[in-house]
Amino acid sequence: xxKLDQFKLWSQELTHLRGISSxxxxxxxxxxxxxxxxxxxxxxxxxxxxxxxxxVDPALSELLDELENEDLxxxxxxxxxxxxxxxxxxxxxxxxLVRELAEVSAIAYEHWVRARRDSDFSVFEPWLSRIIxxxxxxxxxxxxxxxxxxxxxxxxxxxAKESQLEAVFSKVRPRLIELLQRIDxxxxxxxxxxxxxxxxxQDAFGRKILTSMGFDWNAGRLDxxxxxxxxxxxxxxxxxxxRHTENDFSxxxxxxxxxxxxxxxxxxxxxxxxxxxxxxxxxxxxHESQSRLWENQIGRSRSFWEHWYPQLRxxxxxxxxxxxxxxxxxxxxxxxxxxxxVEADEVTYGLHIIxxxxxxxxxxxxxxxAPDLPDVWDSKMEEYLGIRPSNAADGVLQDTHWSQGLIxxxxxxxxxxxxxxxxxxTASKEIPDLDSQTRSGNMSGLKEWLRVNVHTVGRALSASDxxxxxxxxxxxxxxxxxxxxxxxxxxxxx
Amino acid sequence: xxKLDQFKLWSQELTHLRGISSxxxxxxxxxxxxxxxxxxxxxxxxxxxxxxxxxVDPALSELLDELENEDLxxxxxxxxxxxxxxxxxxxxxxxxLVRELAEVSAIAYEHWVRARRDSDFSVFEPWLSRIIxxxxxxxxxxxxxxxxxxxxxxxxxxxAKESQLEAVFSKVRPRLIELLQRIDxxxxxxxxxxxxxxxxxQDAFGRKILTSMGFDWNAGRLDxxxxxxxxxxxxxxxxxxxRHTENDFSxxxxxxxxxxxxxxxxxxxxxxxxxxxxxxxxxxxxHESQSRLWENQIGRSRSFWEHWYPQLRxxxxxxxxxxxxxxxxxxxxxxxxxxxxVEADEVTYGLHIIxxxxxxxxxxxxxxxAPDLPDVWDSKMEEYLGIRPSNAADGVLQDTHWSQGLIxxxxxxxxxxxxxxxxxxTASKEIPDLDSQTRSGNMSGLKEWLRVNVHTVGRALSASDxxxxxxxxxxxxxxxxxxxxxxxxxxxxx
Numbered sequence: 001x002x003k004l005d006q007f008k009l010w011s012q013e014l015t016h017l018r019g020i021s022s023x024x025x026x027x028x029x030x031x032x033x034x035x036x037x038x039x040x041x042x043x044x045x046x047x048x049x050x051x052x053x054x055x056v057d058p059a060l061s062e063l064l065d066e067l068e069n070e071d072l073x074x075x076x077x078x079x080x081x082x083x084x085x086x087x088x089x090x091x092x093x094x095x096x097l098v099r100e101l102a103e104v105s106a107i108a109y110e111h112w113v114r115a116r117r118d119s120d121f122s123v124f125e126p127w128l129s130r131i132i133x134x135x136x137x138x139x140x141x142x143x144x145x146x147x148x149x150x151x152x153x154x155x156x157x158x159x160a161k162e163s164q165l166e167a168v169f170s171k172v173r174p175r176l177i178e179l180l181q182r183i184d185x186x187x188x189x190x191x192x193x194x195x196x197x198x199x200x201x202q203d204a205f206g207r208k209i210l211t212s213m214g215f216d217w218n219a220g221r222l223d224x225x226x227x228x229x230x231x232x233x234x235x236x237x238x239x240x241x242x243r244h245t246e247n248d249f250s251x252x253x254x255x256x257x258x259x260x261x262x263x264x265x266x267x268x269x270x271x272x273x274x275x276x277x278x279x280x281x282x283x284x285x286x287h288e289s290q291s292r293l294w295e296n297q298i299g300r301s302r303s304f305w306e307h308w309y310p311q312l313r314x315x316x317x318x319x320x321x322x323x324x325x326x327x328x329x330x331x332x333x334x335x336x337x338x339x340x341x342v343e344a345d346e347v348t349y350g351l352h353i354i355x356x357x358x359x360x361x362x363x364x365x366x367x368x369x370a371p372d373l374p375d376v377w378d379s380k381m382e383e384y385l386g387i388r389p390s391n392a393a394d395g396v397l398q399d400t401h402w403s404q405g406l407i408x409x410x411x412x413x414x415x416x417x418x419x420x421x422x423x424x425x426t427a428s429k430e431i432p433d434l435d436s437q438t439r440s441g442n443m444s445g446l447k448e449w450l451r452v453n454v455h456t457v458g459r460a461l462s463a464s465d466x467x468x469x470x471x472x473x474x475x476x477x478x479x480x481x482x483x484x485x486x487x488x489x490x491x492x493x494x
Numbered sequence: 495x496x497k498l499d500q501f502k503l504w505s506q507e508l509t510h511l512r513g514i515s516s517x518x519x520x521x522x523x524x525x526x527x528x529x530x531x532x533x534x535x536x537x538x539x540x541x542x543x544x545x546x547x548x549x550v551d552p553a554l555s556e557l558l559d560e561l562e563n564e565d566l567x568x569x570x571x572x573x574x575x576x577x578x579x580x581x582x583x584x585x586x587x588x589x590x591l592v593r594e595l596a597e598v599s600a601i602a603y604e605h606w607v608r609a610r611r612d613s614d615f616s617v618f619e620p621w622l623s624r625i626i627x628x629x630x631x632x633x634x635x636x637x638x639x640x641x642x643x644x645x646x647x648x649x650x651x652x653x654a655k656e657s658q659l660e661a662v663f664s665k666v667r668p669r670l671i672e673l674l675q676r677i678d679x680x681x682x683x684x685x686x687x688x689x690x691x692x693x694x695x696q697d698a699f700g701r702k703i704l705t706s707m708g709f710d711w712n713a714g715r716l717d718x719x720x721x722x723x724x725x726x727x728x729x730x731x732x733x734x735x736x737r738h739t740e741n742d743f744s745x746x747x748x749x750x751x752x753x754x755x756x757x758x759x760x761x762x763x764x765x766x767x768x769x770x771x772x773x774x775x776x777x778x779x780x781h782e783s784q785s786r787l788w789e790n791q792i793g794r795s796r797s798f799w800e801h802w803y804p805q806l807r808x809x810x811x812x813x814x815x816x817x818x819x820x821x822x823x824x825x826x827x828x829x830x831x832x833x834x835x836v837e838a839d840e841v842t843y844g845l846h847i848i849x850x851x852x853x854x855x856x857x858x859x860x861x862x863x864a865p866d867l868p869d870v871w872d873s874k875m876e877e878y879l880g881i882r883p884s885n886a887a888d889g890v891l892q893d894t895h896w897s898q899g900l901i902x903x904x905x906x907x908x909x910x911x912x913x914x915x916x917x918x919x920t921a922s923k924e925i926p927d928l929d930s931q932t933r934s935g936n937m938s939g940l941k942e943w944l945r946v947n948v949h950t951v952g953r954a955l956s957a958s959d960x961x962x963x964x965x966x967x968x969x970x971x972x973x974x975x976x977x978x979x980x981x982x983x984x985x986x987x988x
Contacts, residue, residue, distance in 0.1 A: 012536070019533070020540075023518060033712055035710075036731035038730065043514050046507050046511065046514075217527065219527055236527070236532065237534070274533060
């Protein structure tokens with residue numbers, strides 16, 4: 001076997017192991033009977049160990065070195081570069097640290113669940129402290145050149161620079177606060193969507209919309225799970241989940257559109273290159289741009305509901321008779337500061353993210369420590385959103401991320417909004433009748449545009465290079481902020 | 495780490511890889527979207543390759559040798575013996591042969607599907623020829639000492655002797671043929687069960703019966719799939735499937751009881767030893783004894799339906815009014831020679847198996863070859879069952895086993911009937927009120943008896959040692975034959 005074939009085999013094995021591990025995770029969330037958990041954890045640990053050994057194998061180092069001298073095609077170079085990146089990062093973290101992080105995270109997660117249930121931060125605090133120490137150490141080991149936080153962020157948003165993030169986020173924060181205050185002063189009051197929405201009809205309606213978005217049911221599934229998510233096992237097997245609330249169809253529906261946006265990215269990856277690093281989403285931020293763009297910019301737009309609202313009313317007879325189309329569009333875009341990130345609207349969501357980002361950075365740079373968190377959290381909430389949690393469960397304990405060692409992950413949520421708005425701005429220029437397509441329920445133009453420009457590219461370009469290439473300029477907060485300004489000025493008559 | 499701990503780790507990794515591979519298989523049958531097949535095959539091949547490397551690793555040879563000199567406890571000795579058995583068998587088959595068998599089986603399976611669809615044996619014949627050659631070679635490589643067929647059978651029924659099988663099967667064949675002829679001469683005519691049985695109610699009723707059998711829903715699931723099966727991912731995650739026919743509840747119901755019997759075995763394995771060879775069913779024949787015993791000897795008995803028939807009538811109002819309890823019990827035990835094994839009744843089933851067993855043996859010992867099969871098949875059908883297939887799809891092409899290289903598998907189905915009847919005979923003596931328990935819908939006595947005597951023992955004893963230990967005598971065909979004689983003499987007034 002020549003060197004390149006060996007490399008391909010190695011890469012494919014790692015890819016398949018990752019796909020398998022995703023099946024185990026999906027199954028655990030959606031299907032597995034309760035008593036299955038203990039042995040499933042052992043199965044997953046076994047698989048993780050095998051993958052890790054394959055990734056840090058000295059024979060891979062040799063192979064990668066030898067390939068440096070070969071005459072490779074462009075895509076092969078991308079694959080080589082990416083596998084080397086993963087290989088070297090994995091090599092820099094000692095196995096003892098990897099194991100300790102896995103063990104401590106598992107215990108910390110259990111304590112976080114209990115702490116949140118009892119709204120008692122002290123139960124979680126010592127474990128969070130340990131997680132933060134270990135993550136600081138991990139960042140020191142990997143040491144990509146920038147700050148420790150930038151190093152950790154690289155896992156989720158490869159090649160992202162803290163300075164760039166800082167520049168956009170510091171622009172977003174005051175604009176969102178200001179917009180929120182203007183909305184707060186508006187006399188406009190959205191009506192309630194509460195009603196009786198049978199789960200079966202919610203499911204059927206959601207599937208209709210996913211179909212119109214171009215979600216391929218031959219290469220994907222929709223199921224229910226306690227925490228909605230999307231996972232691409234392969235580009236031909238992409239699974240999304242939702243959960244239904246009887247008295248409010250909108251949670252499940254916008255959740256489905258959101259996960260559907262993620263799902264289109266996974267289904268759109270270039271399957272001809274499956275098995276290689278290039279056939280992977282380029283970053284979590286870019287992934288989130290796909291979900292947010294569909295969920296908010298398309299799915300909560302008046303144009304979209306011009307087509308779908310009559311059908312929604314038919315699906316749930318009598319439930320929405322009191323809402324005109326305009327009432328409805330206002331109701332699904334209601335802005336109101338709230339304590340919980342995952343329930344936040346489009347305007348306040350960014351503030352939830354920015355405060356987490358600011359707190360994480362300080363944690364990793366030793367400026368604050370776990371015991372400081374409740375106070376820091378509550379103060380930021382008050383400063384940015386004007387409300388203060390009355391208990392830790394609705395405050396600092398609400399997210400699972402830190403308990404699992406996911407630090408540097410939060411900013412990708414807001415990056416998603418920014419990328420999404422910037423992309424859609426370009427898409428609107430390149431598809432001149434996009435709005436009239438949307439108004440007639442035809443989403444194929446946008447889906448194809450995203451497929452060609454974003455999905456099939458995969459990891460051939462980093463998120464920031466991709467956004468420059470597609471839109472002709474670097475990441476900018478303006479598109480998102482202008483979109484919000486325009487939309488909410490109209491809705492709330494500002 | 496000491497040698498024993500190393501051994502445990504090795505064994506656990508192999509167990510977890512097997513469990514994972516079962517998840518992939520279950521998912522593919524039950525859940526996976528259609529386009530997922532290609533990459534799933536690659537994932538499964540990757541996993542199989544990793545498992546195989548771990549099993550034939552020279553370091554494992556060394557470890558096993560070193561452990562021979564250690565002072566081990568009884569269960570540790572069982573585990574050592576079993577892993578050595580697997581290790582040595584795997585070592586004897588060259589990797590080229592393993593790979594060729596996997597590749598040829600995959601292609602042969604595709605050709606078998608087409609051949610059966612078009613009822614054209616010639617499409618499958620060359621691939622079956624190749625499979626048989628490869629299996630003959632595999633048997634020569636493994637060479638356990640007995641015949642080639644015995645060597646192949648060892649994969650499914652470890653330690654089984656062809657001479658023992660020959661002794662019991664040659665006794666069963668004439669007795670079944672004779673019983674069938676007597677039934678054929680009976681004036682008794684069972685009534686039809688056809689009706690309208692909504693799938694939802696079939697499902698609910700089946701779940702009730704599975705619950706009464708002691709199937710643990712916290713450690714298992716029931717789903718639907720085109721081909722019903724049971725798979726134990728771990729003793730705490732056991733999955734069974736069924737398929738429903740609207741106009742006949744009995745297919746799904748007896749299928750569920752059958753798979754439930756398999757499921758109880760898997761759930762009853764000693765989970766404290768999960769990760770080691772001892773925590774595994776001892777043979778496919780013993781596994782089938784559990785399903786057949788529940789499906790036929792319990793599930794089709796008059797005693798069982800004394801309790802359940804009124805509830806069945808209530809579940810499907812108006813559908814069974816014309817059948818008394820006796821009519822019903824006769825209807826679910828109707829005997830009638832038919833072409834298809836999986837649709838065969840309890841009396842003719844054994845003849846379907848014996849003819850396959852006889853044909854397989856001749857194939858492996860070079861007495862006949864693939865081109866001879868259609869004629870040999872049709873003649874045996876006529877000789878044993880008095881009917882002749884009018885096409886290959888309903889004849890030699892009906893089973894998938896040979897296309898997948900499963901040779902030596904069929905006899906385990908009949909062994910299951912024999913083991914089951916012999917076990918239930920002993921159980922009836924040791925649980926004196928078993929029949930009245932059954933008549934009152936209480937199956938816990940039998941379930942516990944099987945758990946203690948069969949399930950928790952796992953692989954500590956071979957199937958033939960286990961049957962001797964429990965029943966006090968070697969495998970005998972008498973219990974099965976006497977059970978059939980008594981039951982059908984009464985039902986058909988012979």
